[in-house]
Amino acid sequence: MEQHPRPTEIKVHQQSRFLDIAFDDGSHFALPCEYLRVYSPSAETRGHTPAQAKLEKGKEMVSIERVEPVGSYAIKIVFDDGHDSGLYDWKYLYNLGKFQDQLWHAYLEKLAEIGYQRVEPELMPRSD
Numbered sequence: 001m002e003q004h005p006r007p008t009e010i011k012v013h014q015q016s017r018f019l020d021i022a023f024d025d026g027s028h029f030a031l032p033c034e035y036l037r038v039y040s041p042s043a044e045t046r047g048h049t050p051a052q053a054k055l056e057k058g059k060e061m062v063s064i065e066r067v068e069p070v071g072s073y074a075i076k077i078v079f080d081d082g083h084d085s086g087l088y089d090w091k092y093l094y095n096l097g098k099f100q101d102q103l104w105h106a107y108l109e110k111l112a113e114i115g116y117q118r119v120e121p122e123l124m125p126r127s128d
Contacts, residue, residue: 004091010075012064017121019064019077021093029097034121037062037079038107039096042086055110060121 005023012019017033038056040046047053059081068076074089088096096103111118 005094006090007093010067012067014063017061017063019067021097023090023094023097027094027097029093029100031093031096031100033062033064033079034059035100035104035107036064036077036088036096037081037083039103040077040083040086041088041092042083044083044085046086055114057111057114057116057118060119 005025005027007021008024009022010019011021019031019033019036020028021031022028037059038045040056045054045056063080065078065080068078070076070087074087075093076084076087078084108118
């Protein structure tokens, strides 16, 4: 069985809306909640075939309510828009981090193709 890097730390930053994840190979990724939401591995978002995939839009302000461990291989992310299906296994999360620039660019291109104007969220000021 092929081994993939495993997380050593997972932390949700609610105010700035991102998931900070470090892996045992030394990789470290800061994954925005919006990015995690639009690339949810759920059948609801990805469909059962590529043709059935749903283009998520309007998720600029989505946040993570909580992260639940699933065995020793994945996490379930519960978003504040009610989405809570789809398991983010370690390989999927690692690839979301490794290919973040390409995947984010592809997402923005798809939004542009349908004429959706994304509103860049302003980060809330820190209270600490």
